[in-house]
Amino acid sequence: xxxxxxxxxxxxxxxxxxxxxxxxxxxxxxxxxxxxxxxxxxxxxxxxxxxxxxxxxxxxxxxxxxxxxxxxxxxxxxxxxxxxxxxxxxxxxxxxxxxxxxxxxxxxxxxxxxxxxxxxxxxxxxxxxxxxxxxxxxxxxxxxxxxxxxxxxxxxxxxxxxxxxxxxxxxxxxxxxxxxxxxxxxxxxxxxxxxxxxxxxxxxxxxxxxxxxxxxxxxxxxxxxxxxxxxxxxxxxxxxxxxxxxxxxxxxxxxxxxxxxxxxxxxxxxxxxxxxxxxxxxxxxxxxxxxxxxxxxxxxxxxxxxxxxxxxxxxxxxxxxxxxxxxxxxxxxxxxxxxxxxxxxxxxxxxxxxxxxxxxxxxxxxxxxxxxxxxxxxxxxxxxxxxxxxxxxxxxxxxxxxxxxxxxxxxxxxxxxxxxxxxxxxxxxxxxxxxxxxxxxxxxxxx
Amino acid sequence: xxxxxxxxxxxxxxxxxxxxxxxxxxxxxxxxxxxxxxxxxxxxxxxxxxxxxxxxxxxxxxxxxxxxxxxxxxxxxxxxxxxxxxxxxxxxxxxxxxxxxxxxxxxxxxxxxxxxxxxxxxxxxxxxxxxxxxxxxxxxxxxxxxxxxxxxxxxxxxxxxxxxxxxxxxxxxxxxxxxxxxxxxxxxxxxxxxxxxxxxxxxxxxxxxxxxxxxxxxxxxxxxxxxxxxxxxxxxxxxxxxxxxxxxxxxxxxxxxxxxxxxxxxxxxxxxxxxxxxxxxxxxxxxxxxxxxxxxxxxxxxxxxxxxxxxxxxxxxxxxxxxxxxxxxxxxxxxxxxxxxxxxxxxxxxxxxxxxxxxxxxxxxx
Numbered sequence: 027x028x029x030x031x032x033x034x035x036x037x038x039x040x041x042x043x044x045x046x047x048x049x050x051x052x053x054x055x056x057x058x059x060x061x062x063x064x065x066x067x068x069x070x071x072x073x074x075x076x077x078x079x080x081x082x083x084x085x086x087x088x089x090x091x092x093x094x095x096x097x098x099x100x101x102x103x104x105x106x107x108x109x110x111x112x113x114x115x116x117x118x119x120x121x122x123x124x125x126x127x128x129x130x131x132x133x134x135x136x137x138x139x140x141x142x143x144x145x146x147x148x149x150x151x152x153x154x155x156x157x158x159x160x161x162x163x164x165x166x167x168x169x170x171x172x173x174x175x176x177x178x179x180x181x182x183x184x185x186x187x188x189x190x191x192x193x194x195x196x197x198x199x200x201x202x203x204x205x206x207x208x209x210x211x212x213x214x215x216x217x218x219x220x221x222x223x224x225x226x227x228x229x230x231x232x233x234x235x236x237x238x239x240x241x242x243x244x245x246x247x248x249x250x251x252x253x254x255x256x257x258x259x260x261x262x263x264x265x266x267x268x269x270x271x272x273x274x275x276x277x278x279x280x281x282x283x284x285x286x287x288x289x290x291x292x293x294x295x296x297x298x299x300x301x302x303x304x305x306x307x308x309x310x311x312x313x314x315x316x317x318x319x320x321x322x323x324x325x326x327x328x329x330x331x332x333x334x335x336x337x338x339x340x341x342x343x344x345x346x347x348x349x350x351x352x353x354x355x356x357x358x359x360x361x362x363x364x365x366x367x368x369x370x371x372x373x374x375x376x377x378x379x380x381x382x383x384x385x386x387x388x389x390x391x392x393x394x395x396x397x398x399x400x401x402x403x404x405x406x407x408x409x410x411x412x413x414x415x416x417x418x419x420x421x422x423x424x425x426x427x428x429x430x431x432x433x434x435x436x437x438x439x440x441x442x443x444x445x446x447x448x449x450x451x452x453x454x455x456x457x458x459x460x461x462x463x464x465x466x467x468x469x470x471x472x473x
Numbered sequence: 474x475x476x477x478x479x480x481x482x483x484x485x486x487x488x489x490x491x492x493x494x495x496x497x498x499x500x501x502x503x504x505x506x507x508x509x510x511x512x513x514x515x516x517x518x519x520x521x522x523x524x525x526x527x528x529x530x531x532x533x534x535x536x537x538x539x540x541x542x543x544x545x546x547x548x549x550x551x552x553x554x555x556x557x558x559x560x561x562x563x564x565x566x567x568x569x570x571x572x573x574x575x576x577x578x579x580x581x582x583x584x585x586x587x588x589x590x591x592x593x594x595x596x597x598x599x600x601x602x603x604x605x606x607x608x609x610x611x612x613x614x615x616x617x618x619x620x621x622x623x624x625x626x627x628x629x630x631x632x633x634x635x636x637x638x639x640x641x642x643x644x645x646x647x648x649x650x651x652x653x654x655x656x657x658x659x660x661x662x663x664x665x666x667x668x669x670x671x672x673x674x675x676x677x678x679x680x681x682x683x684x685x686x687x688x689x690x691x692x693x694x695x696x697x698x699x700x701x702x703x704x705x706x707x708x709x710x711x712x713x714x715x716x717x718x719x720x721x722x723x724x725x726x727x728x729x730x731x732x733x734x735x736x737x738x739x740x741x742x743x744x745x746x747x748x749x750x751x752x753x754x755x756x757x758x759x760x761x762x763x764x765x766x767x768x769x770x771x772x773x774x775x776x777x778x779x780x781x782x783x784x785x786x787x788x789x790x791x792x793x794x795x796x797x798x799x800x801x802x803x804x805x806x807x808x809x810x811x812x813x814x815x816x817x818x819x820x821x822x823x824x825x826x827x828x829x830x831x832x833x834x835x836x837x838x839x
Contacts, residue, residue, distance in 0.1 A: 120539035143539060205543055224543045255544045274544055307523055307559070310551035314544075361519075364552065365526055370545050 037456060038472040039406060039419045043097055045072075045082070046465035048410070058461040060448055064128040064136065067452040070098055070459055071138060072466055073123025077107040079140055079193075081151060082466075095457065095470055102151055104193035107142040119144050125210050127219070129232075137196070139219060143206040146221055148197035148232060156184040202228050202238045209259045215266040222259035222271060229283075241289045242271060242281065257372075258318045265324065272329060276300075276313035278338065296327075296338050298345045308360040308369060316372035321381040322453075328384055330375040333357060335386050335396065350396040350403065353388050355426040355437045368442045376451045387446025390435065391462050392422060408446060408460045408467040418472060513563045520560040527553045 047056065055076030062071050070082040080103045085096035110119040120143055129137040135152040160182040163171055205224035212219045220241070221228050227242035242259075246252055254275040262268035267283045279292035300309065312332040320327045326347070329336045333354060336346035352373075356363060363369040368389070375386040387393045388405070396403045405422045412419060425434040448461040456471035527549050534541050 115540075117540040118538055122539075206539070208544075252547065255547060257544065274547060307520075307552050307555045309555070311548045314548060361523065364523070367530075370548065 039469045040416045040472045041413050041419065042470045043468040044410070044413050044465055052464045056464040058448060058464060058466060059123050060126050061450040061459050061461045061466065062126045062128060063450050063452055063459070065130055065453060067454055067457065069101065069136060070450070071126045071128070072461065073106065073126050073140060075122040077105055077109070077121030077123060077142065079104055079106045079123060079126065095455065098468055102191040102193050106140045106147060106149065107145065124207055127210050127212050129212055130216050139210050139212065141207050141210050141221065144200065144203055146199040146207070146210060147195050149193050150196045151191060151193050154190045154192055155187060157187040158182045159185050197232065197235050199230055199235050199238070208257060211260040211269065213261045213266050214264055220259055220261060220269060222256050224255040227256065227259055227271060241283060243288065243290060257315050260318055260320055263320050263322060263324045270318055270327060272315035272318040274314040276315055276331060278315065278318060278327070278329060280340065294343050296343045306360060308364055311364070311369050312360065317374040319375055319377060321377050322379065323381055326381065328375050328377065330373050330386055332369060335375055335384055337384070337398065348398060352386055352394055353424070355424055359437065363442070366442060371445055371447060374448050376449050378451045378456070379454045385449050385451060385458065387449055387460070389442050389445050390440040391444040391446055393446045393449060393460050408462050419469065513566060517560055517563040520556040520563070523556040524553060524560070527556070
């Protein structure tokens with residue numbers, strides 16, 4: 027069975043690369059917490075729980091093998107965030123990178139935003155392949171010369187050097203969030219971005235670090251009346267005045283910043299009535315939205331809750347236009363998943379380049395693709411066992427009851443410690459990055 | 474491993490329980506069906522387990538790196554509320570069934586006995602238990618865990634000492650009308666999360682109350698606690714941030730008068746020192762999910778909650794804690810119309826405020 031990949035039902039996904047340690051003993055700091063392609067797809071950034079950012083760059087396609095896409099190799103690694111301690115509140119602030127968002131490229135340098143729970147940083151990643159030599163006042167090793175010993179003057183010249191990629195923090199946006207930041211989103215105007223925590227959304231200017239505007243505040247006057255929190259937020263890809271934010275109650279609110287300075291009143295409310303037959307102790311948990319993503323066209327948006335992926339038409343608020351069951355077989359296991367905390371996992375989702383296919387992760391290192399056009403779905407696995415170069419991924423199937431067929435895996439055999447929370451799709455090509463616990467798998471379609 | 478996702482649809486006198494397993498659906502009617510009763514009991518135990526797990530999660534969240542996760546804890550409180558509703562529905566159905574059938578039942582799990590019709594709590598030391606003798610009893614009895622070290626305040630009275638228990642409702646209880654002839658004194662070390670509870674008027678003696686008192690006290694008027702080490706007791710209401718000071722071991726006359734009149738427990742005396750709730754800022758709330766009120770307890774020489782001593786087996790009382798807010802809010806308006814305002818209308822407002830958030834405050838007490 028072919029995999030879903032857009033543009034037809036004949037896409038087959040092949041293993042390309044795997045990044046990260048092979049060791050089964052996973053250090054917590056190495057757990058990948060976010061994955062993001064840049065706008066061209068040339069760069070792929072990952073963040074981990076240790077506060078590090080690793081950027082991979084795609085090699086140029088080889089002239090000898092024009093049909094083979096370039097591999098992704100490490101381009102830059104830097105420590106974005108460090109653990110901090112808030113002495114006033116006696117709170118430790120984790121260094122875990124919650125989100126990375128690339129800025130559109132304007133010059134030779136690349137810029138990205140990275141955030142932990144409290145602080146957002148703007149990083150400049152630039153290349154240096156030349157080194158100036160021949161300073162008049164400095165020695166070659168950098169020591170300053172005694173000015174009295176300078177008898178002649180010369181013009182410094184650039185000499186080639188080994189490529190060096192530098193990452194330097196250009197801006198630090200701090201002290202604006204009381205609660206944990208869960209989202210950042212760069213506006214299409216390339217001048218502003220938003221950051222969202224559990225109860226508030228702030229609007230920043232990329233040049234100004236000491237001030238931000240609060241545009242959404244759902245904190246009740248009495249915290250005892252708190253019923254929902256913000257779980258994700260994103261700017262519209264084309265309309266710089268529009269953004270959406272999702273809530274733990276399963277609602278999505280679309281706001282227009284032209285309407286008022288404070289966007290507490292939504293312009294649109296997207297909500298699907300709950301099916302009463304599915305009511306359980308954990309209904310509120312599984313209805314909480316963990317991710318929201320606009321389509322590239324801006325016409326649709328996608329939400330991910332614990333069991334489903336939903337596609338919403340921005341013109342229809344009453345219900346999603348498409349609903350895809352990611353792992354419905356887990357519905358009967360909710361109590362166990364609650365016990366082991368898996369029910370609180372926040373899965374992300376992503377669109378492919380032409381918005382025809384959506385992808386999200388699941389357990390047992392499975393990830394799912396849903397082809398919207400052909401109404402097909404496929405389950406694939408990111409595993410070391412199927413990591414032979416250019417080996418085609420075999421679709422997997424979970425046995426939900428009855429007799430288990432060959433190559434099927436039963437629900438009870440699923441490894442809930444192996445989860446794929448973060449996935450990313452190349453903006454143009456059929457190249458996907460799938461993050462397991464501490465490994466990054468790169469798959470591409472078979473050419 | 475649970476395989477059912479129960480849905481409760483309860484109406485007066487009838488409980489319809491739907492259980493969905495992997496392969497078939499049960500539809501049960503509660504009355505006159507012992508097998509149904511057992512299924513209900515099993516689901517009630519499931520609910521109890523979920524509640525226990527939820528409380529443990531909240532407790533563990535306090536020590537998690539990065540601070541308390543607001544989102545996760547909010548979701549856990551929803552699970553708690555759902556489990557509580559389900560548990561109360563099952564228990565109510567069981568009680569109603571007993572009333573209808575005149576039968577006595579005993580919960581099989583000794584540690585989780587919520588209702589025991591023998592009227593004798595001595596068989597379950599260290600456990601919360603409630604004596605419920607059906608129609609013959611007009612008092613909702615409750616016994617707190619026994620603990621040594623506190624002298625009997627009134628020699629002829631039955632004295633109980635409640636250890637530190639963050640979720641333990643401190644109750645004045647007549648264990649049994651026969652056991653406590655006159656006065657009853659209950660000594661409480663600290664129960665910061667002991668919301669004011671409304672008890673069913675059909676069951677409850679009007680003199681029953683819950684308190685947060687850190688010092689021995691009595692609900693009887695004008696009974697001096699002679700061997701009280703301090704002459705003053707200070708009580709902090711976590712829900713309304715009202716600090717109440719009781720002088721010389723007396724309950725203020727208004728206090729006794731008020732809850733005698735409308736069977737509810739009001740808080741404290743006119744000698745109040747209100748804490749500005751705005752003091753609880755974002756950072757305070759976020760700092761520990763034990764908001765400033767817990768720290769204020771320390772400053773007021775009241776033992777703070779020690780969540781590690783939480784007895785997760787005391788599910789029944791926890792149910793009462795979580796339930797109290799809604800019941801009291803439900804009856805607040807009725808009481809307001811029936812009785813005159815005592816100690817100002819603000820008391821009722823605070824009452825309603827406390828009740829409506831009682832279950833969330835229960836979580837904060839950790």
